[in-house]
Amino acid sequence: MDAAFTAEQDEIRRTLRELLLKRCGPDEVKAAVRTPAGWDEGLWRQLGEQLGLPGLALPAEYGGAGCGPAELALACEEAGRVLLPSPLLATAVLAAPLIAALGTEEQRDVLLPRIAGGELTATLAVPGGALPLALGLTGDNGGDSDSGNGDSGGDGGDWAGGARAGGVQARRTPDGWRLYGQADQVLDGHSAGLLVVAAHTGGYARSRTQLFVVRDDIQDDDVRSRATGLTRTRRTALDETRPHARIELREVEGELLGPEKGADVLGALARLGGSAAAALAAEAVGAADGAFARTVEYVKAREQFGRPIGSFQAVKHRLADLYVQIQAARSAAYYAAWAAAEAASWDDSAEGGPAAVPDPAVGGLALAQALEALRAVAGEAVQLHGGMGFTWEHDAHLYFKRAASDELLFGPVHRLRARAAQRAGLFDAAKAAARGTAPGAAAGPAAQGVGI
Template sequence: MDARFTDEQDEIRRTLRELLTKRCGPEELWAAVDTPAGHDRALWATLAERLGLPALALPEAYGGVGCSATELALACEETGRALAPTPLLATAVLTAPLLLALGTGAQRAALLPPIASGHLTAALAVPGAALATALALTGHDRRGRWAGGGRAGGVQARRAEGGWRLYGQVEQVLDGHSAHLLVVAAHTGGFARSRVLPFLVSGDAAGLTRARQTALDATRPQGRIQLRDTPAELLGGEAVDVLTALARLGDTAAACLAAEAVGAADRVLERTVAYVARREQFGRPVGSFQAVKHRLADAYVQVQAARSAAYYAAWATTEAMAADAMAADATAVCAIAAEATVGPAAEATAAHAPAPAPAPARAPEDTAGGLALAQALEALRRAAAEGIQLHGGIGFTWEHEAHLYFKRAAGDELLFGPVHRLRAHAADAAHVFEEAGT
């Protein structure tokens, strides 16, 4: 692993930090979260058009930049520093990869270019508070029971004349109240032969009702969606394996979330160090007391360790995705060659030719994303807590910025954790306790 960043990656971070410093200060942040959408649409347009943020990890064939998950994670680190309320996570991290992996050629061509340009925002709707399970971060349910199991609850899909219809309700959908497009995980086939399939629902579809919910973290707006005989389009075909796709998506999402949490932790720690250097008590700066130095040093070490873990997770995800792409290309070449092979002599040659080695199965659980996310969330919670305490009385006021960082850590744990379950799932996947017991 080469831990050095390229010039292009450094430029992405520098440009994005400069822009967010100018456009996403405390006053702009509060104004954005108070809007119905929960984010500054003008800022999002600038991020998309000037920096190509939603296009970073999309192929150039669909209007993307053609970068990898590493660049997307670096961008998330900078948006995390500013707690910028944008549709980046819901659109570019959680939804666009699913469209790319599962969509038909026509669906990708129709949806990915407007996502890359920032004109189309999207959200992933997973029934109940099961997003972490669906992404295989705190467990991997290979039967999709998190989506309702075919019983009442969740979202049900049935065939109708001219397509599909969806029924049900989904809570806690990130940007679900404002996204132009929803990707909804729904059950089909009733209870006996139930399975989970992904569906596309337009934001203005008939029978769709949406409302913004009150969330612990106001910078991470969530919505409730209700589906009543709502027309939907199947994403891909009925043969798609959405559970595996979601599990693989989970590793990319965890790496981006970890980088985002690291950016937030670094920023709140930076502000705390600056404050204790100028705040005086007993005639000397608070930061000069050894006990305060020790606390901040411990938090700094924790943040730097979390940063290393987040960068490694992003790198590992990029390498795994590259290996998957190479395996898919090799399979396609072999299929084309097989179709072009005709005649008895060619059949005999093909029969004795060595078969291409199958790509090694990449279990979604055997990844670094979950552990990196656990470490980053813990570092953010620690840095934010120290910030609140070391700011003294002003730090305990509800309006102080340190509370926003603490709420981000707590809110992300509710959505994607908690930390102990992230670590427990990683340990189970690696069979740590089984090996220790032998």
């Protein structure tokens, strides 16, 4: 692994940071989240047209920049630093990679160029607030290597509804597919022009999770009106910079993403989990770094007993501990982005064979460490700003709310780590003991080679 960034990656970071520092101060952020979209549409157009940010990780043949998870993580880190309210996460990190991986050639040709140019925003709608589970970050989504592909039986992808009450169900009609159900906590679900909806098909006996495209873009020449039967309600959120909505579908027309047969939807979601976790971890690191910088600036200016409070040893120790946490989380996020890039480019012919595949637990561990660091930094930022830091309207609470919201949406931290431990084989010995088998014989190489 080469830990040094290329000149192109450094330029992406520098250019984006300069623009966001000019356009995304705390006042601008607070004004943007109160608009109907929940973000500055003019800034998003600028990021799309001038920097190509929405298509940063999309192939050049579809209008993207042809970069990878590392560059996307750098962009997310800079966005997190200023708490940029934008559809970057929902569009570029979650929805676009699924369309690129599973979509038919026609779907990619029609949708990806518009996404890459910032003209069309998209999001992934997962029922029940189960996004981390669907991505395989907090449990088995039914499609990773731990439990097969989840295509048979009734237990693959139960988070999508499992053909029971709740979730989203899809049924085939003579005119195509119709979707019925509800999804809560859909990131940017109130404003996205394109919904990628996870739904169950086939009833209980032959249930299978599929992804469907629902177009609700009134600016699209091919779509003259909004999708019939679709209701989108923006919900009140603790973190206004991370808007989400309730999506209700009542016999809504949907288009199957990808071919009728052969698409490994659950496997694609599990693979997306690694790159999405790396981007989320980098974004949390950026937010922690932003809160830390503001706190350092404050303690250097605020005086008590005739000297800056930052000169007191106790304050120095607290800041030093935070700095170490941020740097450790940053290293983990960068490594997770590298691992996601390696996993995307790896094939069976690669030198080193299967052992060369990066550990799939890396992304979840990096995200857990980043969320923990952000929570610690945000809490200390409130404390070190003194009395005014405890007021709900203070800028420090923007970071505090982001920390609390992210752990609710993508965690909790202990479940991210438990899932990583499970995938690394740390529980194999316990399972073997329960079956009365010798632990050494049952525990695989992953369990035997992992140190704690």
